[in-house]
Amino acid sequence: MDAQMKKGLLDACVLAVLSREESYGYKLIADLKDIIEISESTLYPILKRLEVSGCLTTVSREYQGRTRKYYTITKGGRHRLADYKLDWVQMKEIYGKIFGMGD
Amino acid sequence: MKKSKFEKKLFKKLGSLPKAEKIKIIEYYNELYLDQKELGKSDEEIIAEWGNPSDIAFKVLNEDANEIELSEKVLNGIAESKSDKDETETPFKGDNGEKGRQNKKTVQKPSYRSNGGKTSMENGKRETKCISIFKSKIFWIVYFAGFYVTIPLTIALVSVALALAISLFATVAALIVGGAGSSVVGIITMFYSLNDGLLTFGAGLIALGAGLLCLYILGVLGRFFKKKK
Numbered sequence: 001m002d003a004q005m006k007k008g009l010l011d012a013c014v015l016a017v018l019s020r021e022e023s024y025g026y027k028l029i030a031d032l033k034d035i036i037e038i039s040e041s042t043l044y045p046i047l048k049r050l051e052v053s054g055c056l057t058t059v060s061r062e063y064q065g066r067t068r069k070y071y072t073i074t075k076g077g078r079h080r081l082a083d084y085k086l087d088w089v090q091m092k093e094i095y096g097k098i099f100g101m102g103d
Numbered sequence: 104m105k106k107s108k109f110e111k112k113l114f115k116k117l118g119s120l121p122k123a124e125k126i127k128i129i130e131y132y133n134e135l136y137l138d139q140k141e142l143g144k145s146d147e148e149i150i151a152e153w154g155n156p157s158d159i160a161f162k163v164l165n166e167d168a169n170e171i172e173l174s175e176k177v178l179n180g181i182a183e184s185k186s187d188k189d190e191t192e193t194p195f196k197g198d199n200g201e202k203g204r205q206n207k208k209t210v211q212k213p214s215y216r217s218n219g220g221k222t223s224m225e226n227g228k229r230e231t232k233c234i235s236i237f238k239s240k241i242f243w244i245v246y247f248a249g250f251y252v253t254i255p256l257t258i259a260l261v262s263v264a265l266a267l268a269i270s271l272f273a274t275v276a277a278l279i280v281g282g283a284g285s286s287v288v289g290i291i292t293m294f295y296s297l298n299d300g301l302l303t304f305g306a307g308l309i310a311l312g313a314g315l316l317c318l319y320i321l322g323v324l325g326r327f328f329k330k331k332k
Binding site (some may be wrong): 024025026027030039040041042044045048049066067068069 | 132138158
């Protein structure tokens with residue numbers, strides 16, 4: 001898959017997973033690995049980018065005697081996710097027309 | 104490779120980043136390490152999955168450089184043109200009081216759309232924005248504040264639209280049903296009076312044809328508006 005396209009897709013995937021429930025690093029990777037190829041080194045920049053753009057917030061909580069960072073989607077993140085869903089509908093239409101794939 | 108060695112190497116390779124950012128990255132990997140250790144994996148297994156610290160640092164630094172470059176380009180673009188109306192910034196402005204971060208985040212957002220095909224996607228977003236006006240509280244406050252004007256006006260507009268729609272379909276239905284009926288009656292009448300029968304049959308066919316033509320035009324219009332959405 002094209003790198004640029006995958007970049008946007010990964011953002012959408014992360015937000016989609018977080019829209020169901022808050023999560024932490026390792027769990028996010030585990031959940032996403034079934035859907036799309038992603039590594040630990042790929043996830044960090046995505047989380048950072050989404051946090052800076054206000055799509056998610058982080059909170060550190062104690063877990064079994066250590067601190068674990070949890071990521072939660074924000075209202076802005078939900079808006080962004082809705083935009084991604086809209087993009088998908090339009091992209092599907094465009095691809096259908098160009099490649100004659102139909103619905 | 105041991106974890107401590109991995110962390111040292113990674114810290115070194117992240118050279119140009121601020122120290123606080125480097126520490127955040129190390130903490131991120133530390134957390135992943137602890138989670139995977141709980142699953143019973145060894146240091147070597149975990150670090151082998153992560154890959155080379157040089158590659159990891161390259162990804163992080165590359166991502167950072169892209170965003171800084173893009174931020175500068177977009178900021179320059181905004182400075183040159185005051186009429187920049189990127190309304191896609193709107194969803195993030197009032198988000199949980201994070202307006203302080205607005206500059207960087209609104210600058211970054213266009214990068215996710217820079218792959219091409221942006222125009223058609225932006226049209227969709229403009230339509231979403233129109234619908235979102237009805238979701239805003241201010242709209243409804245103003246609407247109900249002037250209820251003595253807005254509510255009757257709304258009722259009148261909805262009634263007119265409904266009346267138009269109903270009358271349109273009723274007319275088409277009447278033409279089709281009436282036309283078919285007249286054609287049948289005309290055929291029967293021909294046995295009694297040929298001229299009258301032919302006249303009735305002909306009028307029925309004209310009405311039926313007009314009705315079917317109107318139905319076809321409505322179908323075409325419906326498909327046209329559906330495609331436009």
